[in-house]
Amino acid sequence: MFILKAEIPAELADALEAHFCEEGLLSWGIEFAPNGPLFLKGFFESEAEADEGLAALRITFPALPAYFAGEQIEDREWQEAYKEFLKPWSNGRLHWVPAWERESYVVPEGHVALYLDAGMAFGTGSHETTRLMARRLMDFAQTRGDAYAQQRIIDAGCGSGILALSAVLLGAKSVYGFDQDPEAIRVSRENTLTNGIAPEAVSFAEAGIESGLEGRQADFMMANIQADILKIHAAGLFAAMAPHGTLALSGILSRELDEVREHFNFAATEAGITCRADSRIDGEWADLCLFL
Numbered sequence: 001m002f003i004l005k006a007e008i009p010a011e012l013a014d015a016l017e018a019h020f021c022e023e024g025l026l027s028w029g030i031e032f033a034p035n036g037p038l039f040l041k042g043f044f045e046s047e048a049e050a051d052e053g054l055a056a057l058r059i060t061f062p063a064l065p066a067y068f069a070g071e072q073i074e075d076r077e078w079q080e081a082y083k084e085f086l087k088p089w090s091n092g093r094l095h096w097v098p099a100w101e102r103e104s105y106v107v108p109e110g111h112v113a114l115y116l117d118a119g120m121a122f123g124t125g126s127h128e129t130t131r132l133m134a135r136r137l138m139d140f141a142q143t144r145g146d147a148y149a150q151q152r153i154i155d156a157g158c159g160s161g162i163l164a165l166s167a168v169l170l171g172a173k174s175v176y177g178f179d180q181d182p183e184a185i186r187v188s189r190e191n192t193l194t195n196g197i198a199p200e201a202v203s204f205a206e207a208g209i210e211s212g213l214e215g216r217q218a219d220f221m222m223a224n225i226q227a228d229i230l231k232i233h234a235a236g237l238f239a240a241m242a243p244h245g246t247l248a249l250s251g252i253l254s255r256e257l258d259e260v261r262e263h264f265n266f267a268a269t270e271a272g273i274t275c276r277a278d279s280r281i282d283g284e285w286a287d288l289c290l291f292l
């Protein structure tokens with residue numbers, strides 16, 4: 001493993017994070033320290049890959065600092081750090097457990113567990129936005145009660161499949177996830193298999209938002225994708241919603257929330273839809289849940 005690191009000006013952090021999310025650049029991250037300097041870090045297999053990754057990033061962000069420190073670390077050391085970072089998480093009866101803890105993790109009676117290996121896809125369960133979406137999913141399942149099993153659920157930008165597969169574990173029989181990243185679809189299908197999930201309950205497709213939603217209707221849709229992209233596709237997202245459906249959005253920075261809410265209110269009016277909006281904040285991230 002080769003790590004690149006450089007201190008960056010605070011003004012660059014949000015734009016870089018948004019870019020990583022939008023492009024699915026999982027090898028890059030920002031290290032936030034309270035009141036301290038901000039560091040941009042990149043994780044690569046080799047120094048040559050690190051140079052390539054940095055050159056590509058500089059095309060979009062020419063203002064990146066000229067000097068990056070590089071450090072080679074043992075793969076084993078890296079894996080241990082990764083395992084230390086990723087811990088099981090639960091909300092109500094839903095548990096997300098790293099695959100390597102499968103043997104030792106005890107699932108309480110009546111609860112369900114998804115054993116996850118996100119590989120290179122987004123969706124380990126550690127991100128605030130994924131957790132915000134899971135809470136909305138749990139709320140939806142609870143509100144629909146016995147009818148939940150029959151609800152049509154869509155996970156737009158499914159990443160590792162974490163949300164789609166959670167929907168199935170909670171009892172849904174008609175779940176569909178899509179992502180523009182082929183690696184995400186490969187990982188989602190693998191997670192379906194390794195969790196012994198019935199393949200007829202969930203399907204995954206490699207697709208962008210437009211083609212992914214074509215001919216679809218959702219009673220509940222989760223879209224944890226960057227705010228700018230959600231805004232561009234607002235009309236398409238509404239068009240795929242069934243009457244009285246719930247549209248749960250995340251990938252929204254808290255400071256973007258008012259603007260995103262306004263945008264979706266306007267798009268709803270344009271589409272002749274009335275809906276109630278609700279939001280939750282987790283750290284610097286927010287969700288926007290629209291009840292049609």
Ligand SMILES: C[S@@+](CC[C@H](N)C(=O)[O-])C[C@H]1O[C@@H](n2cnc3c(N)ncnc32)[C@H](O)[C@@H]1O
Pocket residue numbers: 021022023024122123124125127129130133155156157158159160161162163178179180181184207208209224225226229251
């Ligand atoms: C923030 S990740 C969310 C992954 C997972 N759903 C979760 O909540 O952890 C966003 C995902 O959306 C995908 N994505 C971004 N733009 C997209 C688009 N226009 N169409 C389809 N997928 C997109 C990315 O490839 C990425 O896997």
